[in-house]
Amino acid sequence: MIQLLEVHTKKELKQFIMLPYTIHKNHKEWLPPLISDEWKIFDKTKNHSFEHCNTILYLAKKNNAIVGRIMGIINHIYNKGSNEKNVRFFGLECYDDAEVYDKLITAVEAWGKEKQMDKIIGPLGFSDKDPQGFLIEGFKEQITVMVTNHSYEYMISHTERNGYQKKLDIFQYTAKIPEKTAEIYTRIAERATRNGYKVKEFKKSNQVKPYINDVFQLINKTYKDIYGFAPLDDKEAKEFSERFLPLLKPQYIKLVLDASNTIVAFVVAMPDISEGFKKTKGRLFPFGFLHILKAFKKTNQLNLLLGCVDENIRNSGLVALLNIALLDAARSNNLTVLDSHLILEENTKMRAIIERMEHTIYKKYRIFEKSLD
Template identity: 80%
Template sequence: MIQLTKVISKKELKQFILLPYSIHKNHEEWLPPLISDEWKVFDKTKNHSFEHCDTIMYLAKQNNKVVGRIMGIINHMYNNGNNEKNVRFYGLECEDDAAIYDTLINAIEIWGKQKGMNTIIGPLGFSDKDPQGFLIDGFKEPMTVMVTNHSYKYMINHLERNGFKKKLDIFQYSAKIPEKTEAIYTRIAKRATRSGYKILEFKKSKHVRPYVNEVFKLINETYKNIYGFAPLSDIESKEFSERFLPLLKPQYIKVVLDTSDKIVAFVVAMPDISVGFKKAKGKLFPFGFIHILKAFKKTNQLNLLLGCIDENIRNSGLVALMNIALLNSARENNLTVLDSHLILEENTKMRAVMERMEHKIYKKYRIFEKVLD
């Protein structure tokens, strides 16, 4: 018999956080996230996103053993801004067992209906910046840090059996970094420079910090039409930057200023350290951080993470300006492969940037939806 328990105590939250590490212990391509980072996501005392969301977390137990987990999220800020009544499911993990799976997903459906929601969507977290979607293609390809959602094929089968349909697909590209910049990009970038735009490059993280607040303001303005995104408050922006800035190399952060020194565009990337994360097995100490540091030095891949341009000046050559600077930094450090991170199927402009290079789509993810009766 399967017992469903709400996560209330710290002990139960720890069980919730640690369950994937046993579910995926024999999963060759799964990339364990840092346990310390998972606490920052799921502990409401450490994640201010809980303040504007209704949430619930369940553990499924069988014979006193934790065998599954799931989280339900109602993001009121997103729902109100988009005139929707969606409950999100997130963090769904269990073995290939229909009874366990159904118990978990049905619990979120019931909870969502009790809260007045008419649709369930997912996997989707507090924001589109959390891992999203179930993997539908590319199961034998390696994972990259910041995606960390290498689900089993059976997750899709059980979801479809429960009446879920495709909401949208998300692509992940791998592209060869060209040995030199194409002349057309150089011409476009020069036009941007002549128009007064200038690019900032960094050598130390402390030089990046003064720009963090303005970067997140730009994110809130330009990401508003991206599916699943809800504006980040000042405290959420601070939490997000504190989680990831220590992992970033400042030379792969590029910021564009206009003639009044206002931030109008930026791009953030990082060398792929997935091998180090895998060896760390979710723990920075005592030796995990050493594996991660070594991975920085050995990788040949650069992973895109974030980027945007002020919507009012999208055709001003800033993409070329940033791409040239970013790829130059990659070449200087002998990086030869560029990973796109996650790109929505409908984001044709960003997909076109990747498809101008020698590329392949090596992973596809899907967000599902179901109307609640």
């Protein structure tokens, strides 16, 4: 018999957070997130996003063992801005057990109905910055990268068996970094420079901090039409930057400023440290950070994380400026491979930029939906 438990206590939340480390213990392609980061996502005292969302967390218990988990989220800011009434399921983890999966997913469906929602979508977290989608292709290709969801293949069959259909797919590319910048990019970048645009580069992380608020304002402005994105307020932006800035190398953060020194475009990338993260088993201390430092030195791959261009000036050559600055930095550090991270199938402009290089789509993820009527 399966017992469903709503998470209330700190002990139960710890069980919720730690369950994936058991389920994926022998899953060589799975990348364990930092346990400290998981607390920052799922603990309402640490994550400001809880303040404008309804949430519920469930654990499934079978034979006195925790065997599954799921979170339900109603993001009121997103729903209001998109004129939708969606409940999201997120963090769904279980063994290959149809009874457990069904118990978890139907619990969030029922909760969503109680809250007068008319559709359930997922996997999708508080925003598109959380791991999203179940993996549908690329299960055995290679270890995943940060902030992606390398789920087991059986999650697809259990989801579809419960009446869920495709909402949208997300692509992840690997591409060869060209040995030199294409001449067309150089010409376009020169034109952008003549029009007063310039690249701002950094050597130290503390040099980035004064620009963080303006970067997130640009994100809120340009990401508004990206599925699942909800604008981040100042507290959420601060929490997000504090999670990731310590792991970033400033030479892979590039901003474009206009003649009045306003940020109009940016890109953030980082050397791939997945192998180091794998060895930490989710813990930075006492020795996990040493594995990460070693991975920084050994990798030949650069992972894209975030980027955007002010939508009012997208044809002003700013992509060329960012492309040249970022790939020059990669080449100077002997990086030869670029990982696109996650790109929505419908984001044809971003996909076109990657597809100009020698590339392969090596993983695909899917966000599902189901009517609750």
